[in-house]
Amino acid sequence: MTLLNDEETGALAIERMIFHVVRPESEDPLFLAEVDPPQFTDFFVERVKETVKGAAYHFAPGSGMPALLRRALAVGDGDEFVKVSREIAARFKTKVKTDRRFAPGVLMLFVLNVGGERLAAIIKYEHQQVISYSYLKDENGNPVLDADGNPVPDLKSLMDTFTKDRKSMQKSAVIRLGRAGAEHEEAKKDRLVVIDHSSGRYRDASQHYVNFLDIKRAMEQTEMTQRLEDAAVEAIKAHKDEVPRDVALAPKRYVREAMARMDGFDHEKPEEFLGAIVQGLAPEAPILKTFQGKLSGCGLATEAFQFEGARKPSADFRKVVTDEKVVLLFSKNHQDEGVVKIEKQEGGGVTITVQSTGLAGEDELDRMPRISD
Numbered sequence: 001m002t003l004l005n006d007e008e009t010g011a012l013a014i015e016r017m018i019f020h021v022v023r024p025e026s027e028d029p030l031f032l033a034e035v036d037p038p039q040f041t042d043f044f045v046e047r048v049k050e051t052v053k054g055a056a057y058h059f060a061p062g063s064g065m066p067a068l069l070r071r072a073l074a075v076g077d078g079d080e081f082v083k084v085s086r087e088i089a090a091r092f093k094t095k096v097k098t099d100r101r102f103a104p105g106v107l108m109l110f111v112l113n114v115g116g117e118r119l120a121a122i123i124k125y126e127h128q129q130v131i132s133y134s135y136l137k138d139e140n141g142n143p144v145l146d147a148d149g150n151p152v153p154d155l156k157s158l159m160d161t162f163t164k165d166r167k168s169m170q171k172s173a174v175i176r177l178g179r180a181g182a183e184h185e186e187a188k189k190d191r192l193v194v195i196d197h198s199s200g201r202y203r204d205a206s207q208h209y210v211n212f213l214d215i216k217r218a219m220e221q222t223e224m225t226q227r228l229e230d231a232a233v234e235a236i237k238a239h240k241d242e243v244p245r246d247v248a249l250a251p252k253r254y255v256r257e258a259m260a261r262m263d264g265f266d267h268e269k270p271e272e273f274l275g276a277i278v279q280g281l282a283p284e285a286p287i288l289k290t291f292q293g294k295l296s297g298c299g300l301a302t303e304a305f306q307f308e309g310a311r312k313p314s315a316d317f318r319k320v321v322t323d324e325k326v327v328l329l330f331s332k333n334h335q336d337e338g339v340v341k342i343e344k345q346e347g348g349g350v351t352i353t354v355q356s357t358g359l360a361g362e363d364e365l366d367r368m369p370r371i372s373d
Contacts, residue, residue, distance in 0.1 A: 317330070
């Protein structure tokens with residue numbers, strides 16, 4: 001189940017926003033005033049929409065982050081949005097203070113609204129210039145303060161930095177807290193999606209971001225690898241006439257061979273993986289749409305991951321089904337030792353030869369056992 005469907009993603013709006021400066025040389029964050037009303041919302045909504053396509057995560061059992069975020073999202077008396085944003089920034093500093101990869105920047109907290117439901121987004125921008133342009137200064141170079149004594153952020157200068165360097169948005173998360181009366185069981189859980197551009201091609205969240213959010217991947221890589229294999233096999237079976245005959249006859253073998261040649265899978269490039277299996281793929285190929293549907297159905301629509309636990313393409317057993325529905329089951333060793341020989345003839349025919357020392361069984365059947373292609 002995706003975090004937001006297309007209709008919900010299109011209806012995203014930002015209710016509140018605040019950010020604080022975090023840098024490795026300072027033990028404490030520089031707390032800034034809330035941006036009220038929110039500014040440059042179109043820009044940040046697009047960043048949130050990008051994040052919605054990230055990898056699925058769950059909070060670790062016993063995590064305190066969901067309770068913290070519920071306080072930030074609560075409405076009514078005792079508004080704690082600003083207070084919680086500071087607690088989150090301080091938590092970030094505590095979790096990453098010993099990590100040398102920690103880059104200076106700002107940590108932003110957003111309250112999102114989707115059809116009356118409130119969600120949270122946390123974005124970490126990493127850029128040295130962000131520090132210089134993070135708050136307004138008076139004619140003497142001193143920070144401009146709000147009524148509570150907090151520096152007022154200079155969002156216009158920050159936006160210039162953000163838009164000039166799109167790579168500065170390194171880490172982002174969108175969090176949808178569980179709803180007790182939700183129709184689907186998955187929607188009753190606290191869920192989030194994460195993008196971490198600093199973590200490499202397959203975008204696993206870096207360890208310090210995992211520690212900060214107290215999260216774990218919703219599915220292990222072994223499970224995603226197996227689901228991907230099943231999705232690809234099902235797509236090939238649904239489009240036998242669209243793929244090479246050899247692939248149609250042995251889809252699982254060709255899927256596993258492709259996995260053996262590749263490091264992993266990226267949901268943004270499904271044609272790369274499927275094309276490696278079927279030996280080339282047109283962008284408009286119907287099988288690609290079917291494959292994407294299978295990915296969505298098994299929870300891989302927004303996942304990028306390295307293969308783990310992929311089965312070797314050379315399985316121990318073979319099954320051959322002829323056009324006449326003659327079925328032959330044998331081990332790989334039988335073929336390696338020449339007990340079973342399969343020779344393809346010109347014109348598409350096949351000759352199958354079985355050399356045996358005798359028959360271990362020969363009986364009559366009232367009906368043919370059901371064996372799928």
